[in-house]
Amino acid sequence: MDFKDTIKQLAERVIKLKDNIQTEEATKNAFIMPFINTLGYDVFNPLEVIPEMVCDIGTKKGEKIDYAIMKDDEPILLIECKHWAQDLNLHDNQLLRYFNVSKAKFGLLTNGIIYRFYTDLIEPNKMDEKPFLEIDVTDIKDMQIEELKKFHKSYFDVEKILSSASELKYTGELKAIIAKEFANPSPDFVKFFAKQVYDGMITSKLLEQFTSLTKKSIGNYINDLISERLKSALKSEEAEAVEAYKDPENQLEEKADDSKIVTTEEELEAYRIIKSICREKVDVSRIVYRDAQTYFSILLDDNNRKAICRMYFNTATKYVATIDENKKDVKHAIESLDDLYKYSEEYFKTIDMYENKQ
Incomplete structure (x- = not known):
């Protein structure tokens, strides 16, 4: 099961159980601990997750954060938890105090349904008042899943998260303002x-x-x-x-060959990388993959005639094929999946080609 499916499964769990969750502790056990596990961390391993970590604040001793996710013996993410029915707007100051005395670069305030991620974009070592990413796990978007995945143990990279945090913060705030103005235009608007x-x-x-x-x-x-x-x-x-x-014969041939197709984890990881790159151009929900016996296609709008690129991973030398103006493959040998980032401009040009023809 990939990361997206695991998050969707967690959302189903939340919707099913929330009305039976009566306390904050039950919220932690039923929703938040499974969420931490989804991010790849073992909640029962104190080298990875410390519950009730002490965060002394000035003269106040024994102050505790609900969970601290650790890396190399240092906290990287502080998590403050509330009951699922509580309004998080009443509790962000508590997380702010813990954040300011910690070495952690990120803070998370959650009630098991809403997850608000904070950092220090405005003033170093001081948590911003507004989150750069807010997720409702019961109504999560594909783009948000890609951003959330950056906090996964396997992919966690402070610089990569911070590089997109500023954009996420301000686009999120602008979207909220636009939505408010569209619903109830102000006099100035x-x-x-x-x-x-x-x-x-x-x-x-x-x-x-x-x-x-x-x-x-x-x-x-x-x-x-x-x-x-x-x-x-x-x-x-x-x-x-x-x-x-x-071309019904070709259609029959594809169906007959379906049983021979094996989609590998490496191909799926390539797909995730391309989605992450191309989110600058189009909504990630429009980017899908189709697997075949000899290559792995990444498509726009699930349209076989709108290939963004193709992966040829079934040979000794692996290739990524970008698409030229005649919709022909241009193969490039790659040594690792990191090489996929080299061809970002080619993916963008191909998307522009399809979009301009509409």
């Missing part, structure tokens, strides 16, 4: 657009009128955007259906 189409003074009456018009225009634009996406998807499906009808 309405005036900004009203002045683009109306030359006179914006009176209170006009402001009320333009507030209604702005909300309506936003709704219409979103509906048009969704409609265009659906039309594009339907056209793609129709084209694939026509091609499949034209």
